[in-house]
Amino acid sequence: MKKYVLIISICFMLIIAAIFYCLWVFNPRAIFERKVNYKLPDSAEIINKSYSFNYDSLEMKIRFNNDDYSKVVDGIENFAQENLNKMRIDNNEEMFNCRTFCKWWDEEKEEAIFAYDAYKQGRWGAKTRTVAVLITQSDEGQYFLHIYY
Numbered sequence: 001m002k003k004y005v006l007i008i009s010i011c012f013m014l015i016i017a018a019i020f021y022c023l024w025v026f027n028p029r030a031i032f033e034r035k036v037n038y039k040l041p042d043s044a045e046i047i048n049k050s051y052s053f054n055y056d057s058l059e060m061k062i063r064f065n066n067d068d069y070s071k072v073v074d075g076i077e078n079f080a081q082e083n084l085n086k087m088r089i090d091n092n093e094e095m096f097n098c099r100t101f102c103k104w105w106d107e108e109k110e111e112a113i114f115a116y117d118a119y120k121q122g123r124w125g126a127k128t129r130t131v132a133v134l135i136t137q138s139d140e141g142q143y144f145l146h147i148y149y
Helices: 001-026 028-034 066-083 096-101
Strands: 045-052 057-064 110-121 126-137 143-149
Touching: 001 066, 028 045, 028 057, 028 066, 045 066, 057 066, 066 110, 066 143, 096 110, 096 143
Parallel strands: none
Antiparallel strands: 045 057, 057 143, 110 126, 126 143
């Protein structure tokens, strides 16, 4: 009887551990933090998200307030220094990656403030991926971080 209780207990603990692992692996904040190496402020709210495990592809739209503006900009600029190219905002050609890949950007209501892009090696080595990061401000004064990675 003790043997069965022990086996059932071990199975139960493994199931609980697997659930917590999956919650961590597929948690949008955790994915963002792993990719960008930056922890979002607690007040930042994920508006839209999409993640493909097979392609390790993340797309997010995050709302943050004026108090967190400098923290978010500093975090993204630290990430961008090593990984991304800064784009000029007023040149439509250079904004191509943001317009194409940041599909939740409402260009009529949100003004671009900072934009970065890069072409990086994909998860499986052979495929190149596009990275686009965009910080916008809406007509109402709200800030948004768009990321496609």
